Amino acid sequence: MSDELLVDADGPVLRVTFNRPAQRNAMSWTMYDGLVAAIDRAESDPGIRVVVLRGAGTEAFVAGTDIAQFTEFTSGEDGVAYERRMEAVFGRLEACTVPTVAAISGYCVGAGLAIAAACDLRVATTTARFGVPVARTLGNCLAMNTASMLVFHLGPSRAKDVLLRARMLTAEQGHDAGFVHELCGLDELDAVVASVTDRLVAHAPLTMWASKEAIRRLRLAGMPDGDDLVRTVFGSDDFHRGVRAFISKTPHTWTGS
DSSP states (O other): OTEEEEEETTTEEEEOOOOOOGGGTTTHHHHHHHHHHHHHHHHHHHTTOEEEEEESSEEEEEOOOOOGGGGGOSSSSHHHHHHHHHHHHHHHHTTTTSOOEEOOOOOEHHHHHHHHHSSSEEEETTTOOOOOOOTTTTOOOOOOOHHHHHHHHHHHHHHHHHHHHHHHHHHHHHTTSSSEEEEEEEGGGGHHHHHHHHHTTTHHHHHHHHHHHHHHHHTTOOOOHHHHHHHHHHHHHHHHHHHHHHHHHHHOOOOOO
16 A cells, blocks of 8 residues: 555454545545555455545545546546546445445545445534535536436435535535434544444444445446446546646636537
8 A cells, every 4th residue: 555545454444544635635546546455455354344434634535536637638538447447446345345434524525425425334524525516627527327326325406406516515414415424523533433333343244245235236226328428528628628727726617618
């Protein structure tokens, strides 16, 4: 593992920390690869009964993919390849055979929201903020799998509101929607997460695996293809200009082309 992703076994709990606090824990390719390796480790060690994911510091859980990496994209096919890579990462996390818990404070945005959604349970502080503001920031879009997770957890109406208005949900709104299972103060996060993991460790592993796997299969049943959507949006001038404007912090006007 790199210093950007810290993985530590604490008895039956494997703790994974996204460790780029100065970048609000934005995900690099190395961090995505490390997350998959951490899940592999959890499943290969019979002593691990729960995985906990959290961001370093208090400002963010994960504030999306590191935008600088999008400057490498030249066509819509790059977007398709990226989203397939993301689907593999999120899918690996969602299919983990042991329960997974996201411990969230601060921004949980874009790919960070997808990572949290792929976890089984979510504990959040009152500072948490949830959203996918790409309609006003980059001009890209969600892959079908990620959109499915958002709709599955928030419902179609709230998902449209989040995506079309680039709206950020508060911690309380996330809790009211059922996305956040436990809501707590910032100084209570460790204790609440420990309470959740202690309970999970005490439960029947195969029962929990079968339960989470059944729900995962229900979500994926009949998943349509969406590569055409991704190819069109990631191949657009709007996206490429949007990335440059975001990085340079300059104004950008969307043209729909």
